[in-house]
Amino acid sequence: MKTQLTKLLNDAVATLQAEGTLPAELAPEVMIERTRDRAHGDYASNLALMLAKPARCKPREIAEKLVAAIDPDEQLQKIEIAGPGFINFFLDNQAWHSVIDDILAQGDLYGRSDYGKQRRIQVEFVSANPTGPLHVGHGRGAAYGAAVADLLAAIGYNVHREYYVNDAGRQMDILAASVYLRYLELCGATLTFPANGYQGDYVWDIAASLHRAHGEALQHPVEAVFQDVPADEPAGGDREAHIDAIIARTRTLLGQIRYRLVFDEGLNAILGNIRQDLEEFGVRYDEWFSERSLSDNRSVEAAIERLQRSGHVYEKNGALWFMSTDFGDEKDRVIVRDNGQSTYFASDIAYHANKLERGYDRVIDIWGADHHGYVPRVKAALKALGDDPDRLDVLLVQFAVLYRGGEKVQMSTRSGEFVTLRELRREVGNDAARFFYVMRKCEQHMDFDLDLAKSQSNDNPVYYIQYAHARVRSVFRQLQEKHLNWDRDAGSEGLSILLESHEQDLIISLSRYPEVLETAAIHHEPHQLTHYLRELANDFHTYYNAHTFLVDDTKVRNARLNLIEATRQVIENGLGLLGVSAPDTM
RNA sequence: GCGCCCGUAGCUCAGCUGGAUAGAGUACUGGCUUCCGAAGCCAGGUGUCAGAGGUUCGAAUCCUCUCGGGCGCGCCA
Incomplete structure (x- = not known):
């Protein structure tokens, strides 16, 4: 629909240019957005506002001319000009109905796309030193990394999930x-x-x-x-x-x-x-990459030699230094100590060189935010080696700070005073842990209130979403108990009667799912999916309260069952990408 | 001191990457069930978007500075 509207607007611009109303040299990028408020229709474009300046014309005037030049389309109910010059598109109520058929036909594939065109992306995450159990800080990296990887896979990237095992040093x-x-x-x-x-x-x-x-x-x-x-x-x-x-x-x-x-x-x-x-925890890897293997097969030495050949290495005080300041780092870094031992940084250079050699189109590192000072030197090394540092994205995850009894829980791996990921999972469950961890932007500090998470009170949004899923299952159980049946094809035939406002809202939410997946994946922001799912669940609960599905009118009943089954499917798909279960009963 | 991240409702956070009147959850108050699960729904209000400048048709969003918080600044990993 979006692409269709974009085409309509582009055609309109071309028409106006052909008749000389608009300067021919303009090549505006047409932006179509979902409206936030349905009073503004279904989609809106700020095109006229963008064109106002270069065309030396008032935005509303341009909007009127554009609207007049838009070819009629049967899906469009009306077009309005609003505010400073927004063009608002109102779709026919039935324009959305086909999404229900799409969802039921595609099942767990609904929402997936080939946006990534199977380009290869490596995602390295957690990579905690094997010197102790994973703690709750690693848990956030695990949940976030897994979600980002799954999201990228869902929009058509060929994703390689990797754990770097620091088994040396x-x-x-x-x-x-x-x-x-x-x-x-x-x-x-x-x-x-x-x-x-x-x-x-x-x-x-x-x-x-x-x-x-x-x-x-x-x-x-x-x-x-x-x-x-x-x-x-x-x-x-x-x-x-x-x-x-x-x-x-x-x-x-x-x-x-x-x-x-x-x-x-x-x-x-x-x-x-x-x-x-x-x-x-539902976090799976394609490869566990051994740091030791890099020294065993002399990759570290090879990387150091490559750096030396690049001319950005010098000796000082018996140690070998990499001139990372040549590439924007704050200071030069030691790669071989005066005792002959190569540093962790040297291994990391070899590792990242190795990653790029493996031919990934894109390499993503997910690190704890305390490592942020490390980013410039790794990128500097890649540049020195003649690689493109922009192929590497480093995503920094802030630590989760635990609160217990209103007090901050201090954590230190050395002293052994820390809450392990396992303890957290046992206490709050995998579902709540996975969901909570990705509810916030990764660079946002997270306060994790253990008492609240542990308590069985349901301030927990994950239950709210799961409940919506279980409710749909329950409706279908009721259907059987009442000896009624669901005719999916009949429901599909009768979708046009789903015209109640609650139904419209729900259908539109369902249609947004693929877009949400795409932006969440591209921007590495799984929290967008958590928010979406909550809104979807809200639309469903509202609908549930306002209307009865198991009505005598079979036409209405079948159509509504199609709608709620589609809703259930999208919830299951979305939760699945986050590693959260979609239960049949609560 | 230098660098990076953050600052939005009492609290926890969104804000679709520059758009329309800044929104959710939670907390507080009141209402909704002889009917598919009330773990639900509906209604009620709150903002110096930390502050000050700047960029433009338009800024919570981009730039500069100030204030406040977190993290980093090893021949540790």
């Missing part, structure tokens, strides 16, 4: 050391756990399974582990130096193979836990 070594120390404690040793170690209970669990699998075979005297280790922070020393020394000692004592055993025990346990968590 110092944090993982700290985890391995933490596991080993807990293991020693299980063997009966007494020691002071490092301030910088991972203190969560899950570390005990990993140590316990290590102990079950290997008994005391990996044991070394505590004195040996702490030999020549500088004091920890509580003892007046440096916490970083302390833990690094413990890692080094653990490595030496265990040797390469056994150290890897401990390391992998931690990695596999936690990664397995993360994968299960996401799976249960």
Whole structure:
């Protein structure tokens, strides 16, 4: 309909240009919008306002000329000029009815499109370090990333969902050391756990399974582990130096193979836990990309060499620096430390180079907002490598701040004081969690009131929408109990009698769904879908209260059942894209 | 100090990316069911869109500055 109106207006402009009323050199972009208020018709265009200046003419005069030049169309009931010069299109009441047939025919495909033309997009999200369970902050990234990926897939992109596993690097070594120390404690040793170690209970669990699998075979005297280790922070020393020394000692004592055993025990346990968590949360991936693989296959070295060849690398104080300031970054960044170790940033350069090499038309990174300072240097690196940094979109998700009993819940992975995603899911359910997480724009801070979310009170908009779905199911159950039947084809034949205002509103809302999907996907804004679904549910509940569907008049009954079944279908489709279930009963 | 994000009704947030009288939920008050699920519906009002300039036919939306809040500014990841 929109494209049809656009064509009508374009033709009108051409007509006026041909007769010299409008300057021929104008090439206006015709904008057609849904009206916010039905008093303004169904669609409106600001074309006359746009043309006013270049045509040196009053907007309302142009509007009148345009309207006069528009070819008649049977779908159009009338055209009005309003306000400063808007052209308002009023569609025939029956113009919308066909959407009901479309929905029932297309089923769960309704709303999908080929806008993306199967262009390939990679979406990388969550990618939390496997050093502990996912917490509620990761949950938002998971829900948001999954929704964005599903939305893009729904409008015809070929989406590749990826998790970058940080299975290399110092944090993982700290985890391995933490596991080993807990293991020693299980063997009966007494020691002071490092301030910088991972203190969560899950570390005990990993140590316990290590102990079950290997008994005391990996044991070394505590004195040996702490030999020549500088004091920890509580003892007046440096916490970083302390833990690094413990890692080094653990490595030496265990040797390469056994150290890897401990390391992998931690990695596999936690990664397995993360994968299960996401799976249960309805978040699925096409690929789990290992950071370690980048160093194993020398991709990191290769990336560093490419950077060196680009001429934007120099040496200073024994370290290798990337001149990211040449590309707008605030300062230059180290890629190889003076001890020969490449930095996390170096891995990230290799990883992003790898992503682009894989030939995606577009690469989307979803990061926690605390990483925003990282964006310029990654883009700088891509530019230096001769890649197009604009192929990379970085979406930043603000943290969800938890409130419990009216107080902010402090979170720190290290200290182990955090609410896990799993706990949240158990408390409020997957549906509410998935929906709540994407209700707000990603760059908006989110206050997550645990008490409210936990309480079974129904301030929760997800129930409101699910209830609309369950209500439709219930109507059809009633239909059977009353031994009535639904003739879908007859309903389709009789759609023209759906002329009540509630029916019109509902039908128009249904017709908006594909447009909502498209804008929500293009702008990476799943919250638009949540708002839409709430409005749709509202239209349905209003209709439900105003009219009875199971009436004796079979023509009316069938048509109305077609309408509410179409509504149910759209709710199911929309909730499905958000990872929320559409229940038959509440 | 520098950079990024945010500031809209008492509270939580939308505002279709520059359009018409700035809207929802929640909270508060009152009403609606012999009838398909009342987890619902209807009615009632609230705004210095943080503030000040600027851009134009038109600004909550774009630009500049100020104020307030969050985050970031490691040879950590």
